[in-house]
Amino acid sequence: MESSLTPKQKQILEWIEAYLKTHQTMPSRREIATGVGLSSPATIQQHIEALEKKGYLRRGETRESRALQWTARSKKHFLAKTDASPARDSSPFERESHSIESEIIPLIGTIAAGYPIEVFADPKPMRIPHSLFSGSKRARPGELYMLTVRGDSMIEDGILPEDWVILRKTNQARPGETVAALLNGEATLKRLQKTKTGYALLPANPKYPIIPVQEGDRFEIQGVLVGLVRNYSGS
Numbered sequence: 001m002e003s004s005l006t007p008k009q010k011q012i013l014e015w016i017e018a019y020l021k022t023h024q025t026m027p028s029r030r031e032i033a034t035g036v037g038l039s040s041p042a043t044i045q046q047h048i049e050a051l052e053k054k055g056y057l058r059r060g061e062t063r064e065s066r067a068l069q070w071t072a073r074s075k076k077h078f079l080a081k082t083d084a085s086p087a088r089d090s091s092p093f094e095r096e097s098h099s100i101e102s103e104i105i106p107l108i109g110t111i112a113a114g115y116p117i118e119v120f121a122d123p124k125p126m127r128i129p130h131s132l133f134s135g136s137k138r139a140r141p142g143e144l145y146m147l148t149v150r151g152d153s154m155i156e157d158g159i160l161p162e163d164w165v166i167l168r169k170t171n172q173a174r175p176g177e178t179v180a181a182l183l184n185g186e187a188t189l190k191r192l193q194k195t196k197t198g199y200a201l202l203p204a205n206p207k208y209p210i211i212p213v214q215e216g217d218r219f220e221i222q223g224v225l226v227g228l229v230r231n232y233s234g235s
Helices: 007-023 029-036 041-053 072-081
Strands: 057-059 068-070 102-112 118-129 144-150 164-168 178-183 186-194 199-202 211-213 219-229
Touching (some): 007 029, 007 041, 178 199
Parallel strands (some): 102 144
Antiparallel strands (some): 164 219, 199 211
């Protein structure tokens, strides 16, 4: 029953539904945590267990990260959500992506630690569901852009090589936010940390060092991470 869902559980179900339409596969718990802005897969696990008890999700034959499945109740939830649409008999899992609130965001290039952002000569416009990035309100034209991730320095934050990161153009960020930054002419995607003397850029992989921003460095924030799209087509 719709009233049995908490706001966070409803958000998680709707994020999974949007992800499933984009990727045709169930997300992992870490991907869900990143997508809905929770701190860890452990927190997501508590919500998933609650959704299982309420009958909206069930486990498959294995306990692998992608073994979650829809139930008749979850499908009914999404059919009810779109009931106002005229004369449509298909489920939301069979509809075109424009049936979900979405935004066209340009994929403009790549970002890799230690190299400038490589900008494509011909940016690729991509239609991305709102539920895959922070906030449901429409961004201003040109405010959002995407980059392909090269390298594995942010894997413990769930950002993998070949993923598309969605960034909001800004030259300011709060400590703790993940940013695309330019430091002495080299671009990187890292978490911003405040220090006693200024700032540092933190990787999410222990094999990479923390990068201090020192006095006299040419440092510029070029965007703040607001979402992520898992790109399974990358090599």
